[in-house]
Amino acid sequence: MTQPTEVEKLVNEHQEYKYGFVTDVESEGLPPGLTEDTVRWISNHKEEPEWMLDYRLKAFRHWLTLTEPEWQHVTYTKTDYQSISYWSAPKKDSDKPQSLDEVDPEILETFEELGIPLHERAALAGAAVDAVFDSVSVATTFKGKLNEMGIIFCSFGEAVKEHPELIRQYLGSVVPIQDNFFAALNAAVFSDGSFVFIPKGVRCPMELSTYFRINAANTGQFERTLIVAEEGSNVSYLEGCTAPVRKENQLHAAVVELVAHTDAKIKYSTVQNWYPGDKNGVGGIYNFVTKRGKCLGDRSHISWTQVETGSAVTWKYPSCILLGEGSVGEFYSVALTNNYQQADTGTKMIHVGKNTSSTIISKGISAGKGQQTYRGLVQINKGATGARNYTQCDSLLIGDGCGAHTFPYVDVRNGSSTLEHEASTSKIGEDQLFYCRQRGLSEEDAVNMIVNGFCREVFKELPMEFAVEARKLLEVSLEGAVG
């Protein structure tokens, strides 16, 4: 017997990736290929000052000396860096829209479909959205309000022009160009991104958010985000992603740098739902991201929260360098891999200052033929007396074709620190399932409920709207994994 709701569900299932649509905007792109000229073209096109070009070229030259890392627990076809295009932007770049009304209606439609009508959502949630569509920021809202408080929230390109002294001071100070292969590549060819500066003593009145979206085919997207929180300030930043269906693998190599001064607090939340490839593991996004925060001042606080359900291959380790005395680093993560998705993710907590503390809660869910790896480092240096770390990483296995792996590194170099690490791997308990089913829940609902409970510790760290979205995402992503 087929009931209307079931029909709906079946339709939804065949709809496959819900956000898989392509916006028909003529892209103004560079032909594929990467040479020094490409870097110069990008810099020139963005009308960047010379120091910015020098920075990019330095990074590019360093990148040439590097080889793509292979230690991560994932297998994928490597990107041919000469066959992708390093620039794509909406056509009307020359006369950038000055307000929402001027934004290309087609783009606005895209955002509508994504479920974030800019104005409404901004008004409802009280959030300013710096929407990144492909590579150029097309709309920035609530700017005036933030300006009044001295908060800078703008696209990276704009910041390079208007606040060069801040960019020069902080760019690359957390993730230097020498850091790794993808960070160097990003530094050379980054297209745009977001810049946030919270002045001394200011508490940002709204959640700042940005929506990343990869659109044009064959374009790697290289975002750069820099958040600086001055003494005693406080900011919460949201990042959410979806991307349309593409057959080829697409590369996303972003860099996120956070700097927290004395008593400042930065909360960075991510929901990542990029195209994971189809049921046979064809296509999908490569998500190779370098995210790192520096707790520069005493009692500063950086918190990473991530919900990773998308991408064919995810490879990222949001990290904290705890320099200031009594600074705090946190990492909360839910990662889900279904079908042929692979994720190698975790965090690094480097304790340098005295009485620093860090918490790591990582929840991995593996279904179908998904492979998931937690890889983390907790390093407590000699001078970090009284440091404290608590780590918990749990994995849940659904189906006999998936895998869950844990590679934590713990390095403690002084005797006054305390460290605890716990990890477990198991499948959903038969008795838990039986309990739910016996009370009339379908198997799928029961699994969703158990998975939700499993992730609760992380979800409660997310801002409210994000938590709702994250829960829905997990349910959608787990479809087809049960029964």
Added chain:
Amino acid sequence: MDATQHFSDVHGALPPAVPWLTQVRLQALAQLTASGFPTNKDEAWKYTRASWVLSEDLGPQPAGALSALPANVLVDPDQPLIVLVDGQFDASLSRLDADGAGVRPLTAKVDDPGLGDRMALAVSNGQGFDALNAAFLTDGAIIEIAPSSDVSQPIHVVHVNTGAGRLSATRVLILAKANSRATVVEHFMGTGSGLRSANTEIIVQHNAQLTHIRVQDESAETHHVGRVSATLLRDARLHQLSVALGGKVSRVDVSIDLDQAGAEVRMDGLYMGRNAQHMDHHTFVRHSAPHTNSHELYKGILDDKARGVFTGQVFVAKDSQKIASSQSNHNLLLSDDAVANTRPQLQIFADDVQCAHGATIGRTDPERMFYLRSRGLSRAQATQLLTVAFANDVLFKLPESPLRDKLAARVAGWLET
């Protein structure tokens, strides 16, 4: 220094051996030349450098003479015993008679084709230090536990080193035949300096139970690189305990293959370091078959500038369902300069599993300390008591026996000094 070149240069100084062993040595030397030693790029050797234990003055040397066993040895007078002095079998100190077991030196038979082939096979997979072990092998022991026999007395293998700059390499084979039960204790001790390479291979057959205890109690200037590899067949049980007290830089690899259903291993370890001692333990359990269990408890006590390293890998192969595995590593740091590294790792390719690991690093619990001090114990006494209790947690996984008491006394003695 080119280590592989150095070792092929000094290879000629080895005393002559039975033909099968000569062949194994040459094959292994070629293997070593080809593979070289692990570098710091090798994840398994991230915290211990091969160069720390290799030096120009290392080489094979004529065996020294020993009139009596060292004082710390755990042997009772009536227990079966095989003594290897500087890698050579010492008949006068050994007692090879054992009820239900055959104990003999590795090179007892001049023509031993089965053994030669087996060794050659083991060597063919060996690289780095395993190849070094086979290339410089002088002697060792073969212990066979007869089917269905219950060997009540522990069988001891005592490795004693003397002299300076010595490279000594031994290999012990333990075969626990079906339905048997036995305990084998390997004890490494001595005076002088140099590098000891000690590999042990264990096969536990159907429904057999084996306890293997390895005590690394080397002199302060000796480097120690060892490996225990065990294969467990259907319903076999192995309790492997590694205790490390001595040595300058020591590295022990324990790899267990749970090859058939019902196999179960308990792997425990206790490493205690002070001064600038460096102790590295690397364990690997492979669950190759369904319905296999592994449980592991490693503890470290680190004082002064000592460094303890623990890497524990649990691997569950695809379709190895119904697995239970637990692993714990706890480190007690007694000084501000001690360093602990721990890497508990899980690689799981099956879904019906229950695997957990935990690791802690910290100092003596202040609440326990307060409890004891409020009852009139001095800080030193309280620390001593808590540390002994911390260590005994591992030792008391062994059933009660005079051997366990001796081991506990040795550990307590180490802590008192």
